[in-house]
Each structure stands twice: as C-alpha cells, then as structure tokens.
Amino acid sequence: MTGEDGHAPAARDDDAPDTRGTDDRPARDHAEGRVAIRGDAVRVERGDKTILRGVTLSAERGEVLGVLGPSGAGKSTLFQTLVGEIAASSGRVELLGEDVTDLPLWARARRGLSYVPQTPSVLWDLTVRDNLASYHRVVHGRAGVEARSAAVARLAERVALADRLDVRAGELSGGERRRLELARALTRPPRVLVCDEPFAGVDPQQAGRLGDMLRALARDDGVCVVLADHHVEEALRVCTRAVLLLDGEVAAEAEPAAFREHPLVVGRYLGSWTRTIPPPPPRP
Numbered sequence: 001m002t003g004e005d006g007h008a009p010a011a012r013d014d015d016a017p018d019t020r021g022t023d024d025r026p027a028r029d030h031a032e033g034r035v036a037i038r039g040d041a042v043r044v045e046r047g048d049k050t051i052l053r054g055v056t057l058s059a060e061r062g063e064v065l066g067v068l069g070p071s072g073a074g075k076s077t078l079f080q081t082l083v084g085e086i087a088a089s090s091g092r093v094e095l096l097g098e099d100v101t102d103l104p105l106w107a108r109a110r111r112g113l114s115y116v117p118q119t120p121s122v123l124w125d126l127t128v129r130d131n132l133a134s135y136h137r138v139v140h141g142r143a144g145v146e147a148r149s150a151a152v153a154r155l156a157e158r159v160a161l162a163d164r165l166d167v168r169a170g171e172l173s174g175g176e177r178r179r180l181e182l183a184r185a186l187t188r189p190p191r192v193l194v195c196d197e198p199f200a201g202v203d204p205q206q207a208g209r210l211g212d213m214l215r216a217l218a219r220d221d222g223v224c225v226v227l228a229d230h231h232v233e234e235a236l237r238v239c240t241r242a243v244l245l246l247d248g249e250v251a252a253e254a255e256p257a258a259f260r261e262h263p264l265v266v267g268r269y270l271g272s273w274t275r276t277i278p279p280p281p282p283r284p
Contacts, residue, residue: 034060035097036224037082037113037192042091044077044248051077053248054091059241061191064218064225066239066256068232070269073245075228076118079196082226083115084108096191112191116181116198124170128161128180131169135184155183159213175206182213192224193217199231207231211238232270236260244269 038058044051052074059065067075080086082093084105093101100108105115123131132152136143143151156162159179164172169180178198185193198214199207215238217223229235236242236256244252244265252262259265 035094036061036063037096037194037226038092038094039078039082040092040094042078042081042093043089044074044081044086045089051248052081052088055245055248055250057243057250057253059192059224059226061224062218062222063241064215064227064239066235066242067226067228067245068235068242068259068269069228069245069251071230074248075245076196078245079115079194079226079228083113083194085115114185114188114190114193116178116185116193116195118196118200120177120181121184122169122172122177122180125168127166127168128156128172129165131180132156132183132187135187139187151187155186158186159183160209173203173206174201175203175210178202178206178210179213182210186217189221190223192226195225195227197229198227199229199234204234207234208237211235214238 035058040056041054042052042056043054055074055078057065057067067078069075077086081088084093084100084103084107088101091101092099095108095111095113098111100111103111109115123134126134129152132155133148136148136151140148140151152165153162156165159182161176161179161183164176169177172180178201182195182198193214195214198210202210211234214225214227218225218240227235227238236259239256241253241255242259243250244259244262246264246268251268252259252264254262260270
C-alpha cells in the first residue's frame with residue numbers, strides 16, 4: 001500500500017478544455033470531470049517479452065471497474081503501471097485529468113491515489129491500533145495524540161475492526177487483514193483506489209463484506225475503485241463495469257450481466273475454450 005503525505009486538489013471542471021461538438025467520449029469525460037484514472041495505449045516490455053500491448057482503459061469517479069482475466073494476462077503489471085510502481089515503455093497515464101506518466105508512486109499518492117497490492121502489507125507484530133496509528137503518523141506527520149486516536153477509531157469503525165483494535169495483525173483472519181489494509185488506504189481519503197486481488201485468501205462471507213465496503217466507497221464517497229481478482233463472481237457482484245484482459249490487451253468490456261455472456265469471456269476465461277482451442281500465437 002502506498003503512503004500519502006499530501007493531497008493535491010483535482011482539476012476543476014470549469015478549467016477543463018472545451019470539447020463541445022466533438023464525438024470523443026474520453027475528451028467529454030475529462031471536460032465534465034468524470035474520468036478519475038485513464039491509461040492510454042499503455043505498453044510494457046521486459047527484455048524481449050511484451051507484457052502489455054497498448055492497453056487503453058478508463059474509470060470514472062464513483063465507479064467500480066473490474067479488470068479480469070486469466071493468470072498471466074497482465075493485470076498486476078497494468079496496476080503497477082497505473083500507480084507508478086513500474087514505468088510504461090510507452091503510452092500515457094492520467095490521474096484526475098493530469099498526465100502522471102513520468103511521476104513515481106509517491107507523487108501519484110499525493111494526488112489522491114491509494115494502492116492495495118496483492119502482497120500482504122500489514123505489520124504483523126503490531127496491533128490493529130498500532131498499524132493504523134503508525135500509518136496515520138506517516139501520512140499526517142506530528143498530529144496530536146488525541147486527533148490520531150480519534151482518526152484510528154473512525155477508520156477501525158469504518159472497516160468493522162473496532163472490536164479488534166488490540167489484536168495483533170498476525171492473529172487476524174485473511175478477511176480482517178484485508179480490511180486493515182483497506183483502512184490504511186483510507187487514512188487520507190483517496191480519489192482513486194486500486195486493489196490487486198482484494199479477495200485473495202478471504203473466505204466467501206468475508207469477501208462479501210469487503211466487497212460491500214468497496215462498493216460503498218464508490219457509491220457514497222465518489223471514490224473510483226479499480227480492482228482485479230480471481231474470485232470472478234464476487235468481483236462481478238461488486239463491479240459496475242468489467243474489462244477482460246487477454247494476452248496483454250483489452251479483449252472485452254461490458255456491464256457485469258453482459259460481461260458474463262460475452263463470447264470471449266465465456267470461451268477464453270470462464271468456459272472451456274482454453275481446453276479445446278490453443279491460444280493465439282504471440283505477437284511482437
């Protein structure tokens with residue numbers, strides 16, 4: 001998860017360029033202030049291997065976008081590129097209308113982006129209270145003890161960990177640890193929250209609880225949530241829109257009900273084509 005020690009205001013809608021009279025949806029979205037994060041023709045190469053082949057996608061404020069696909073499709077690489085953990089070989093990344101392609105992870109965090117990576121990041125030997133207090137200190141500096149304590153209590157309440165504040169993180173269940181990581185990401189309210197495999201290692205009941213929290217963040221707070229997960233049904237329950245990533249490219253995009261029925265989703269991801277039809281040959 002990223003640290004956020006500052007928060008730059010988003011570009012005002014009335015400062016956006018005038019795109020009236022055009023048919024370009026991304027341009028209109030920027031003008032109306034809806035697009036929160038966008039990747040444009042993002043390509044990532046590692047040595048002689050191409051991981052992402054010019055991926056273009058965007059997610060709006062108040063939306064939960066699911067990026068789904070089989071293992072090796074490039075989901076984690078895409079997320080690491082969007083948040084600034086790795087650099088794109090070519091293409092462009094925009095955050096709240098600003099070109100952040102050349103900015104590192106910490107600078108994007110200052111602009112309102114929080115990241116919950118796939119790898120667990122809690123401090124195992126500290127209690128829930130001390131985990132949250134430590135992260136609050138990183139984000140907010142020398143805040144008073146009372147203010148920090150109140151903030152910790154609010155965060156714990158929000159992710160249903162108020163009764164676990166004095167439990168060591170290493171003793172929490174998988175779902176509780178994921179909720180603790182979510183609370184840390186909310187230490188400074190994000191504008192964009194990127195979650196890689198939030199339901200990994202979480203039982204179905206806890207996954208449903210966590211999914212409800214992510215959906216509420218988008219619905220009630222206007223946060224743009226972008227997630228990837230192998231728990232397809234839970235991800236589609238939470239998402240307002242889903243993208244299928246195959247072989248480093250966007251292969252399909254639809255609302256959840258239509259996404260389930262898309263031929264490529266059924267065949268290459270949820271169905272049996274992968275057992276009967278070989279994948280396409282690699283492209284340069």
